[in-house]
Amino acid sequence: MSELKTEHTEVRRTPERGNYDREVINEILDEGIVAHVGLVSRERPVVIPMVYGRDGDTLYLHGSPASRLLRDGRKGAQLCVTVTLLDGLVLARSPLHHSANFRSVVVMGEASLVEDQADKSRILDLITEHVVPGRMTEVRPNTDMELKSTSVISLPIDEASAKIRTGPPVDDDEDYALPNWAGVIPLGISVGEPVPDPRLTEGIETPSHVTDWTR
C-alpha cells in the first residue's frame, strides 16, 4: 500500500473507489484547473477556489499576501486541497442510486511559504503553464517587484488519495425490471471561441496555445 494513504486520506465511505497510486493522483491534478483549498480560520472551515500547479511531488498555490489563505498558510497551516473532475451524471432507477462519475484528489498537509525569488519565479511560471500550456512563451517575465508582492505556498503531496467512479449505474437487483431509462450523461469542459481583448494591438494573431487549448 502506498505511503500516500494515511488515517486522514484513507477513503472510508466507498473504499473500492479509493486509489493511492501517485501516477493516478498526478494525472488528475494535472488535468484539473481549479482546486478547492480548505483551511481552518478562527476555528471555522473556509474553502476557496484557486488555480494551482504541480512539480514532482509538490503542489503549489499563489496569491497576494493579503489573502486569508496565505496569511494563515504562512504559519504552516494545515491545508486540504481537493480537485474534482466531473465526468458524468449517473442516472439510476431509484433516486438514491443516482451518482456521478468523477475523479477527485485530496491532498492534505502543512503549507510552507516559498521565500527564494528564483524558486518563486519558476513556480509562478509553472502555475501559468499548468492552466495554459505554452503561455510563458508569449508573455513577458515577472518583474522583481511583482515577485516580491506575490506569495507562493508549497504543499508536499505526501498525504493524498484519489477517488474515482466510472461506469453505468448500479441498481438494486429487483429494480432492473423497472421501465425507467437508466444510464450516464457524459460531461466535460466545453471550450468556446477565444475572445480577443478589446485593447489588443492590431495585427496580433491568436497563437496556437490559445486556439488549441483543451482539457
Place this chain on the structure above:
Amino acid sequence: MSELKTEHTEVRRTPERGNYDREVINEILDEGIVAHVGLVSRERPVVIPMVYGRDGDTLYLHGSPASRLLRDGRKGAQLCVTVTLLDGLVLARSPLHHSANFRSVVVMGEASLVEDQADKSRILDLITEHVVPGRMTEVRPNTDMELKSTSVISLPIDEASAKIRTGPPVDDDEDYALPNWAGVIPLGISVGEPVPDPRLTEGIETPSHVTDWTR
C-alpha cells in the same frame, strides 16, 4: 448592505468582485452541480465534493450516516460550502495578471440533521431534481428503509457571499503596447451523447430530461 455579508463571508481580497445579493447567490447555486464542502475534522480542514440542492434560503446535502461529514455535521458542525462555476481563462500580457472568469458562492454556517421522514423524502427528491430536472417523474420513489438509512443535512443560507469576475484581462498600462495576444478562452460544460445502461430493458426510449439536459 445585505445581511448575508458577515465578518466571515465578506470578500476582502478584491471587494469589487463581492456580491451579497440573495438572487445572485441563488442563481449560482442553482447552476452548480458539485459543491466543495469544508469542515473541521480533528482540527484539520477536510474538503469533500458533494451534490446538493436548494430550497428557498436553505441548502441541503445528503449521504450515508457513515460519512465523515455527516458524522460531524450531526453535532451541529460548522460547514463552508463553496460552489464554483468556471466561465473562462483570462490571458493577460503579464503572468500575474492572468486570471479566471468565474462565479463562486460561499455559504457558511452550522449544519442541522433533518429527522422528519417526510421532509427527508421531499429534500432527497429536490437534490435529484437539482442535478437532473425532471428526473423524479421517471424513477420510483424512495422506500421507508432507504429514507431511514440516508442522512440529510440542512444549512441555512444566512452567511453567504458570491464572487464574480467577468470580462477581458486587466493589464498594467505600459503592457498594452506589448506584442502579446491577450483575451479570454470561454469555458463551460460539454454534454456528450447519453450512454444507456448496458442492462437497460429493451424498448425504453431516452426521455427528454436526459436528451435535453444542459447547464
